Each structure stands twice: as structure tokens, then as C-alpha cells.
Amino acid sequence: MRNLDLAAAIELAERRFAEAHPASRTHIERAGGFLPGGNTRTVIHVRPFPVVVERSDGASLHDVDGHRYRDFLGEYTAGLFGHSDPVIKQAVRDALDKGWVHGAHIREESALAEALTARFPSLDLVRFCNSGTEANLMAIVTARVFTGREKVMVFEGGYHGGVLKYGDGPAPTNAPFPIVMGAYNDAEGAAALIAEHGDDLAAVLVEPMQGAAGCIPGDPDFLEALREACTARGVLLIFDEVMTSRLGGGGLQAALGVTPDLTTLGKYIGGGLPLGAFGGRADVMRLYDPSDPKALGHAGTFNNNQLSMAAGAAAMTQVYTPETAERLSGEGEAFRARLNERAAAADVPVQVTGRGSMMSVHFTRAPIRSVADARGAPDGAAHLFHHEMLARGLYCADRGMINLSLPMTSEDLDAFAAAFGDFLEEHAPLLRSAAKR
Ligand code: PLP
DSSP: OTTOOHHHHHHHHHHHHHHHOHHHHHHHHHHTTTSGGGOSSGGGOOSSOOOOEEEEETTEEEETTSOEEEEOSGGGGTTTTOSOOHHHHHHHHHHHHHOSOOOSOOHHHHHHHHHHHHHSTTOSEEEEESSHHHHHHHHHHHHHHHHTOOEEEEETTEEOSTTOEEBTBSOTTSOOOOEEEEOTTOHHHHHHHHHHHGGGEEEEEEOSEESTTTSEEOOHHHHHHHHHHHHHHTOEEEEEOTTGGGSSTTHHHHHHTOOOSEEEEOGGGGBTBSOEEEEEOHHHHGGGOTTSTTOOOOOOTTTTOHHHHHHHHHIIIIISOHHHHHHHHHHHHHHHHHHHHHHHHHTOSOEEEEETTEEEEESOSSOOSSHHHHTTSOTTHHHHHHHHHHHTTEEOOTTOEEEOOTTOOHHHHHHHHHHHHHHHHHHHHHHHHHOOO
């Protein structure tokens, strides 16, 4: 291992993975006859082929090849509750007994709405949909109607859903909104763009910590500058808290003391079932009050589906209370510090960025304040890390993302920290020589 370069180490890791996962390979190859590349969700495709999961429990995944992994992906933050939370399970069982396609109002939708509006400072009123993508689409079109303006400002590296991707500039499959692109964490530049486009700008859409770009926290000064500039020009500030709302009792907005006009939610708020939400200022959200003859329509067959509503209401009122959110955030901070201490001790160009229970490994020493900084890492290093951790029984994202979940024990955290240290030690020379900076 010590003499390998990055490409050779990746090849070896992929070969070892392929040998240990024949059933996953067979499944993916057969699926390729019906799904393009055997895949229906791009982010979970991994070279040479992905793990196929048979079942999961607690904080573990079990694949079709008989391996068990400690689950440090946490379904890209939607898996906050792990895989067998008893309260959520019971809520879903009770919901199944009641029937699940009513086509009518149900009690749980207002119970969940009450919990969310009590918790997140910006949410006077909220509406449900089926995903984070849909929540952001709805927030954007709401802002455009409310302001009578066309453009939306987003940031390099931003990810707001399957049709709202700005990692490498706007994706060709994006919804065709006219976009103004800002640089993340550039307060002055963003304020100047908002001033320049103010008359045409409906909304500024921002993640208070960029998730998909690599858990890059937004500077409080940057987010405050957005708040001020939006207020000055009558632009609606939308915080995409689809991931980050888990990072404290009142989301990241409460932790940072910056209140947007609209907030979008998703991932874990349905207790692990499909759900999205958008909400915010009462004067904006009242556009959707159907008792007003001029109200805007907001349709969605499954907006208040019984299973997601019941699971979400139980999850947000009984399981992920604001106190639990604060506790998990504290544990995440301590865990990230521990990983960074290991990286420093190994003297390798590796750092773990993030906040609370969400973090990302970057293979560079340079400070990371934007996706451009994150690109300073050598190509393939995160992929090697993914495979090396899999081989040690730990599942995290191919791009290096790590998310803690509620059922994790100190044994899980110790196992990850030990494997992380082991990986760094084994590959230190390779990581040093591959580093760009
Ligand atoms: N916004 C952010 C910040 C996200 O990370 C994601 C998903 O990863 C989304 C929106 C889209 O959510 P969904 O996958 O539920 O459509």
C-alpha cells in the first residue's frame, strides 16, 4: 500500500470491493435492463457498482452480500432517526390501520405544522409537499408571484434539488428560472449583485451551510449581509434548511440568529418517509389560503398523505425534540473535532468541515469557504476513502459526507474514528503526494 499512487490505490480498492460483492453486482447488472445503468437516483451510484442493501436496523445497514455496515451516511440526513425508531414505527403501524389514501384533511397534518411553526423562527405558516426539490420549487414560484419579479439568486456549489443544481454552474436539467449566480461566503459580492439586480430579483435562495458542496458553513456575516440586502431591495430571502434544520432546536436560522422570509424543509421531517415543506411569513403564505377567491392554488395528491404526516408528527413532537437536536449537535461537534485531531496527528492534508451532526471529509489543508476551495482536493481521494471505509465496515458518502443518527452509540463513533485513523495512517504518503495544496 505504501508505494501506491492514488489511481492504483483506487483500482485495488474497487477490485477488492467487486470480489466481496458478487450479489450486489448481479443485482445491478440485471437492473440495468430496466433502469438506466441500473440506477434511479444518481447520487447513490458508485464505481465500480454500488452496494445493494437487503435491510437495515438501528444504525446499521446489511447488504445482499451478507456484510453489515455502521451507517454513517444516514441517508444524506433523512436517516436521522436510524432504521427502527420504535415511536415512528408505531405511528406508521397506527396509520396503516387507519387507511392511507383518504383524499381529505387529517389530524396529523396540523399536528406536524404546529410542531414546525413552533420551532423554526421564520415559519408563521407552512405547507407540505413531497420532497425538498418540490419545496424549493414552490418557494421560488411563491416569491416570484409575491414580488412580481422574475430572477432568482443562487450560489456556486448550491444544491436545492434534482432540478435546482448549481454545483458546476446550472445543470442542463435545471428548471429554467432566470438565475443570478453569486459566490458563496462572498458577502460584498452578493450584496452588490442584489443591489444590481434588485428590481428584477424575486428571491435569494441559499443553504445556510452548503451540504452537497461538502458541508461548507455560511459565515454569519455573509448570511446577515444577504438578510440586509434583501430587506433593502424587497427581495425574499429563502433559507434552504432541507438538511440544516436538524442542526439545532430552531434550525440553523435560530442558531445563527438570521431569520429568512421563507424556509424550505425536507429530508428527516417526515421521520424518514417522503416529505417536504415550505413556509414563512404569514403575508406571503396567505397567498395560499383557499378561502380567498383570489388564492393561488398549490396542489399535490400526496401533500398530506397519512403515512408521512403520522411519521413526521411523531418524529418531530416525540423523538427529535429541540432538546434532542441540541444534544446531537453537541455530539457532532465533539466527533468532528476528534476526527480533525486524528488528521492533524497523522500530519496529512485532510480536514473535516461541517457543523453539528453533518460533516464532510476534504483532502486538502487549505481553508474551505466555497466549492472552489473544496475542488482543491485531488480527484478520487474521497472515492478511495469511501471504499476503504466500506472495507472496514463503515458506510459513508462517496463524496465524503458523514451524518450522525440518533441510534448511534459511542461504540459506533469509536469504530469510525479508529477506522478513520487507520485509513489516514495507511495512506498518508499517498495522500501527501496527491495533494494539490
Ligand atoms: N435542498 C438541499 C439542501 C438538499 O440537500 C436536498 C437533497 O439532498 C434537496 C434540497 C432536495 O431534496 P429532495 O432530495 O427531497 O428532493
